[in-house]
Amino acid sequence: MEESGVKNPVKIVVIGGSAGSLEVLFRLLPLLTKNLSVPILIILHRRSTADSSLSDLLGSKTTLPLQEADDKDQILPGNIYLAPADYHLLVEKDFTLSLDYSEKVNFSRPSLDVTFETVADVYGRSAVGIILSGANEDGTAGLLAIKKAGGLVIAQDPETAQMPVMPQNVINFIGVDFIYGIEEIANYINGLNTSGLHPTGG
Amino acid sequence: MIEDDEIELLLTDLFDIHGYDFTSYSRASLKRRVNRLYSLDKFPSFAELRYRVKADTNYLKRFVEEITVNVTEMFRDPTFYLSLRTDVLPVLATKPFIRIWHAGCSTGEEVYSMAIMLKEAGLLHKSLLYATDLNPSVLEKVRKGVFPLNQMKQYSESYIASGGLGDFSAYYIANYGQAKFNEDLAEKIIISTHNLVSDSSFNEFDLILCRNVLIYFDKDLQDRVLQLFDASLGSLGHLALGSKETLKFSAVQDNFKQLNREKIWKKVV
Incomplete structure (x- = not known):
């Protein structure tokens, strides 16, 4: 049955990025409104040496609770979870987070693909995946999984990205739903507040 | 792609036939590992994988080694x-x-x-x-x-x-x-x-x-x-x-x- 037009509640937003993404988050996070109705997962390629200061730094940019994900954390609406350095971040069927120290994927741990894929598996069409600036191709396969499961994919406008390779690759290989600048991404996420539905583009 | 109910079948076989109990392992990681091996070893179907795990003790060794994570390093952290x-x-x-x-x-x-x-x-x-x-x-x-x-x-x-x-x-x-x-x-x-x-x-x-x-x-x-x-x-x-x-x-x-x-x-x- 064709389901387009059927109301589709968004239950999670996953943001992935690599080189050049930190600056995007510094601008994006302050724009997010306080009463966010969905949880946000952030996966960033980062140095493998665990410096938890990144979560402090990102946390200082938002009024929303932001923490580095711990094993078995319950995923709560309005909370932001950052994938810890040197672990893959996965999502379980009972809406908890779990960590995995298995092989790097696309030379990365955390890998965007790993998180996107488990989110697609658990949340299906209630998932939104967003790809930001980056210089490699991690994230494309995972966003394809989100798309195939009926979720929605947003790419940062490569024109606005310090490193356009990653969002451009996603745009080339997946029918992305929206290509957005930073403010539009923030507006989109904030728009989930009132309706909890996929806002229409434009 | 191996589905959730198929993972459970494999876990039941592993326990009933071989005595390995993976039923309390976190599923997201386990499912990734099984799917990784499924494509790595180019199985034509789930039934084929299930049969190998059941009947081939050499393959069982490989299966258990690969679905568990064996990544480690010296002086990590x-x-x-x-x-x-x-x-x-x-x-x-x-x-x-x-x-x-x-x-x-x-x-x-x-x-x-x-x-x-x-x-x-x-x-x-x-x-x-x-x-x-x-x-x-x-x-x-x-x-x-x-x-x-x-x-x-x-x-x-x-x-x-x-x-x-x-x-x-x-x-x-x-x-x-x-x-x-x-x-x-x-x-x-x-x-x-x-x-x-x-x-x-x-x-x-x-x-x-x-x-x-x-x-x-x-x-x-x-x-x-x-x-x-x-x-x-x-x-x-x-x-x-x-x-x-x-x-x-x-x-x-x-x-x-x-x-x-x-x-x-x-x-x-």
């Missing part, structure tokens, strides 16, 4: 090792005899890291390091003490960051792309298969290390394993976990006190 050197080894030094258990040690990089620190603290001669894992094949690598040479630069940096003052390259002999660690380290390592899911306590230890193993277990199994560790530690023994693992919310948390910011606890009862 150098500040953790620094704390072992400065806060734990001096306590161990007061004992006439030191027993250490590396539970779920995989290929043994952490066991050799510990042996090096004990040697530098002048404690190796009175120590025994029990290295256990459920996979016999990874334990064979522990026995050999041979690791890829291309990792040594990074391990050496971690070793120095962990407070190592010696020449790291003196601990191994480089040959054909491999680093073979010195025999005097291996002499104090006792190797045995042990399954944290099904096997019980087998000794009393002064220090138990189990890092990045519990993350693959569900909460109930995590709790059971922590109780096993609690029962296997002597009074004032130490327990060390991975950097994102915790005793918080476990049944035994009141028996332990965390030393500092590192994931090291002292048993206080």
Whole structure:
């Protein structure tokens, strides 16, 4: 049955990025409104040496609770979870987070693909995946999984990205739903507040 | 792609036929591992994979080794090792005899890291390091003490960051792309298969290390394993976990006190 037009509640937003993404988050996070109705997962390629200061730094940019994900954390609406350095971040069927120290994927741990894929598996069409600036191709396969499961994919406008390779690759290989600048991404996420539905583009 | 109900069928077979109990493993990771192997080994169908796991004991070995994560490194999280050197080894030094258990040690990089620190603290001669894992094949690598040479630069940096003052390259002999660690380290390592899911306590230890193993277990199994560790530690023994693992919310948390910011606890009862 064709389901387009059927109301589709968004239950999670996953943001992935690599080189050049930190600056995007510094601008994006302050724009997010306080009463966010969905949880946000952030996966960033980062140095493998665990410096938890990144979560402090990102946390200082938002009024929303932001923490580095711990094993078995319950995923709560309005909370932001950052994938810890040197672990893959996965999502379980009972809406908890779990960590995995298995092989790097696309030379990365955390890998965007790993998180996107488990989110697609658990949340299906209630998932939104967003790809930001980056210089490699991690994230494309995972966003394809989100798309195939009926979720929605947003790419940062490569024109606005310090490193356009990653969002451009996603745009080339997946029918992305929206290509957005930073403010539009923030507006989109904030728009989930009132309706909890996929806002229409434009 | 293997689906959820098929994963459950495999887990039931593994337990009923072979006695391996993976039913309390976290599913997201497990499902990824099974699917990875399914495509790596180019199975034409789930039925084919299921048959191989059921009937082919050689393949079973591979299957168990591959669905469990065997990624490890030497001196991972150098500040953790620094704390072992400065806060734990001096306590161990007061004992006439030191027993250490590396539970779920995989290929043994952490066991050799510990042996090096004990040697530098002048404690190796009175120590025994029990290295256990459920996979016999990874334990064979522990026995050999041979690791890829291309990792040594990074391990050496971690070793120095962990407070190592010696020449790291003196601990191994480089040959054909491999680093073979010195025999005097291996002499104090006792190797045995042990399954944290099904096997019980087998000794009393002064220090138990189990890092990045519990993350693959569900909460109930995590709790059971922590109780096993609690029962296997002597009074004032130490327990060390991975950097994102915790005793918080476990049944035994009141028996332990965390030393500092590192994931090291002292048993206080």
